[in-house]
Amino acid sequence: MREAREYAREAVLKVADAVSGGEVVPIDTAHVSGVSYLTIGDHGVEFLKRLASLGARVSVFTTANPAAVDTGGVLEVDRRTAEAQREIIAALRALGVSVVLSCAPYEFVLVRPRTAHAWAESSAAAYINTFKDAWTDKVPGPLALLSAIAGFAPRTQLYTPEGRRPTALVRVAFKPRDPLEAGIVGALIGERLGHGVPYVSGIRLPDEASRREFAAALSTYSSIVFAVIEGATPNWAEYARAADPGERIEIEGSDVQRLLRCAGVPDAVYVGCPLADVETVLWVINEVARRGPARRPVYVSTSPAAYKLVERQARAALRLNVVILAGSCLVVSPHARRLKSIATDSAKAAFYISRLHGIRVSLCRREDCIKLAYA
């Protein structure tokens, strides 16, 4: 065990030498990505098993991203994927990781402003930076795990007040009405700036699902994992005073409409990237129940914890052709490759599903996605 802790400490210090002048920062929590066999393959499995066999244990509270297989056993995957996924989960458990299988661990982990964390999932890192002012970089998956064992992470720019100063001003001349529009605004800011820390004014995100989509899309279409939103980010006024903007951009309603690509009849509908909260899961089930069984499957990803709360409704929804995926998603599961086209309300899912699985994707409002399940 000591040997494992030493190995992790040395590895993190080596990375720190390369990326933060050797400086490190103690962390309160960690979140590891690279949990799906689809994304880490056999080398990833071996890495985790080796760490576990050395007796390594995380020294801070650590959570894990979704896997290739859902905990309810609905997704069909090949035998090797199923077996490797079990090995990954067993190794993570042996390492002391809380296997919540969620990319929205902020549902369970109440991170306080100005505390340091090592979170590997970009959407979650962007969420806690932007909406909690909790400090994390987008830490690569293996480094997040090694940092969790060591108890510290390289002190890169986002762990410093100077590195969190806004570098660009963004004026949003448009009011997002739903999570899809919020996600598209995030994607546009990311696409236009590419990096840095945007200070965003003129925007009010209508609900929790919109905050999740905004953070996920922003960090998908750029390397940005922290935006200061006027009136929403804790300590935003302080960030406004510290801003040193080199760039100014404006997002208009016409830009948002341009990215909406809702066309054609899909093989399936997908909601829940990042994983849907209980409210969204129930909304989808009720919306389909109102119309009767859907002609095409409606997949909804959620965390195993949220699934437990709605298990009775989720099981009954299978008869309506609503498939609730606990702890997995159509991006990190090979199950998606059985489909040729998908309609989704998530800008992040649209980006990755088309690139990773070669599937045609329609980006539609959630209500329109549901309608397409009957087309």
Ligand code: F3S
């Ligand atoms: Fe989460 Fe899968 Fe999207 S891990 S952010 S639902 S790609």
